[in-house]
Amino acid sequence: MNLIRLILLSLFIFTQAQADTIYNLIKIPNLEVYEINTSNKLRYVYAKQPFTIGVDNNINCFNSEKNFLDKKYKIIKKNLDRYDQKFLRKINLKYIVLCEDLSISKIKTAGIPDNVMKTLILDLKFNESYFERVIHHEVFHIINDSYKELFDEKIWSNFNVENFKYAECSTCTNKIGLDTYKKTDGFFTEYSRSTASEDMAEVFSHLMIDSDLSNIDPILNKKIQFIKNNLLKIDKDFIL
Amino acid sequence: MIEKVKASRSEIVILIFVITLAIFSLGSFLLIKDKCLFVKDYDPNKIKFDNPANIAILNVPCGNVIIQLYPEISPNGVKRFITLVKSRAYDDVAFHRVIKDTLVQAGDLEFGKRENIDYGKIGTGKSGLGTINSEVDTPFDFDKGTVALARTQKYNTEDSQFFIVLRDEPLYETEYTPIGKVIYGLKALEKIKYLDKSQYVLRPDFINSIRMLIN
Numbered sequence: 001m002n003l004i005r006l007i008l009l010s011l012f013i014f015t016q017a018q019a020d021t022i023y024n025l026i027k028i029p030n031l032e033v034y035e036i037n038t039s040n041k042l043r044y045v046y047a048k049q050p051f052t053i054g055v056d057n058n059i060n061c062f063n064s065e066k067n068f069l070d071k072k073y074k075i076i077k078k079n080l081d082r083y084d085q086k087f088l089r090k091i092n093l094k095y096i097v098l099c100e101d102l103s104i105s106k107i108k109t110a111g112i113p114d115n116v117m118k119t120l121i122l123d124l125k126f127n128e129s130y131f132e133r134v135i136h137h138e139v140f141h142i143i144n145d146s147y148k149e150l151f152d153e154k155i156w157s158n159f160n161v162e163n164f165k166y167a168e169c170s171t172c173t174n175k176i177g178l179d180t181y182k183k184t185d186g187f188f189t190e191y192s193r194s195t196a197s198e199d200m201a202e203v204f205s206h207l208m209i210d211s212d213l214s215n216i217d218p219i220l221n222k223k224i225q226f227i228k229n230n231l232l233k234i235d236k237d238f239i240l
Numbered sequence: 241m242i243e244k245v246k247a248s249r250s251e252i253v254i255l256i257f258v259i260t261l262a263i264f265s266l267g268s269f270l271l272i273k274d275k276c277l278f279v280k281d282y283d284p285n286k287i288k289f290d291n292p293a294n295i296a297i298l299n300v301p302c303g304n305v306i307i308q309l310y311p312e313i314s315p316n317g318v319k320r321f322i323t324l325v326k327s328r329a330y331d332d333v334a335f336h337r338v339i340k341d342t343l344v345q346a347g348d349l350e351f352g353k354r355e356n357i358d359y360g361k362i363g364t365g366k367s368g369l370g371t372i373n374s375e376v377d378t379p380f381d382f383d384k385g386t387v388a389l390a391r392t393q394k395y396n397t398e399d400s401q402f403f404i405v406l407r408d409e410p411l412y413e414t415e416y417t418p419i420g421k422v423i424y425g426l427k428a429l430e431k432i433k434y435l436d437k438s439q440y441v442l443r444p445d446f447i448n449s450i451r452m453l454i455n
Contacts, residue, residue, distance in 0.1 A: 020339075020342075021409060021411055022411065025411060036410055036411060041414055116393070117393075
């Protein structure tokens with residue numbers, strides 16, 4: 001019995017020490033390494049216990065069951081493997097935090113990008129139907145935050161019809177539908193209509209998951225070209 | 241006439257016990273007091289090195305720590321380190337950040353000097369030589385004994401501060417610029433003063449000196 005206690009105690013001590021290193025690097029507590037030996041040098045870490053971060057502790061996320069974590073990790077890795085190390089370095093993304101029921105100020109969210117800390121927190125439970133697309137959507141926010149000057153929202157907004165106006169923020173609107181329109185009119189999804197940066201992220205994510213672009217309207221075509229051109233400015237070898 | 245009283249057997253046993261206890265107490269006191277007692281002090285002149293030009297000797301309270309530098313991995317980082325070593329800038333500089341069995345950090349030339357240590361600012365000081373770019377692209381195993389340049393949260397802010405890891409830290413690869421590895425004397429670093437509740441050390445241990453083996 002004492003031996004079991006000793007083993008459990010030593011495991012606890014070991015995990016705490018590891019977590020400290022991660023905390024020192026990205027300032028998120030209660031994390032452990034899931035996988036760090038990846039071809040593009042992304043480091044996958046997961047919530048061992050729930051964590052709370054942010055201004056006024058307004059960001060919360062919870063730990064997952066091992067089987068669920070393993071299943072989702074495979075999907076996430078497959079998608080993020082499409083970005084090579086050079087590109088990830090340029091956009092400042094290195095740590096992927098895996099957890100579930102992610103919320104910011106009690107509003108559920110798919111991901112929280114932080115290009116300063118080189119971190120993307122992903123909610124493993126977010127929208128099963130569009131999970132893979134959402135991964136790329138969140139990656140775009142990292143790209144956008146790292147290259148604000150390239151993804152000029154004024155230029156972008158001018159692609160839209162004259163009387164169209166985005167909402168003040170992505171959570172200030174009811175336009176949250178993620179279904180891809182069968183017939184587009186400048187937007188891929190209802191959520192695209194929320195803000196310029198969400199619109200860009202939706203365009204990028206649709207390009208990354210090889211959506212059918214055969215019946216795209218002229219406005220959306222301009223938006224696609226804008227995204228593609230700017231990605232090539234970041235990395236001339238970037239392949240969509 | 242005084243009659244000579246012979247000590248009984250039990251009195252002799254008690255006397256021996258008291259003497260033994262006193263010897264153990266004194267011995268333990270001396271052992272505990274001298275933290276360097278079981279630390280081997282390496283003499284670099286008695287060791288044969290493959291590339292002596294890249295050997296630096298860090299002298300700390302418990303003896304010598306022998307570091308092999310890797311200019312082929314981080315040319316600018318190693319160049320900066322050697323520049324500061326040759327100007328003796330690191331002498332009497334504090335190990336201001338120490339995490340038990342994890343890492344020791346030193347090299348704040350502005351606020352970490354023994355004669356004018358500033359506990360309010362230590363860890364933020366500069367060398368006056370400016371910052372250098374991070375060199376993190378070459379694959380490198382951040383195992384126990386790795387010496388690397390410290391930086392702020394941003395890349396390309398390396399200056400004079402460096403740290404040495406006391407355990408394997410694979411997550412540090414591509415985060416920090418590695419400049420070398422301790423090849424002898426890591427035990428001396430494990431004895432550097434630390435605090436249980438804070439990474440920053442009040443009344444810290446100091447670097448006695450750092451010298452290149454070949455000047």
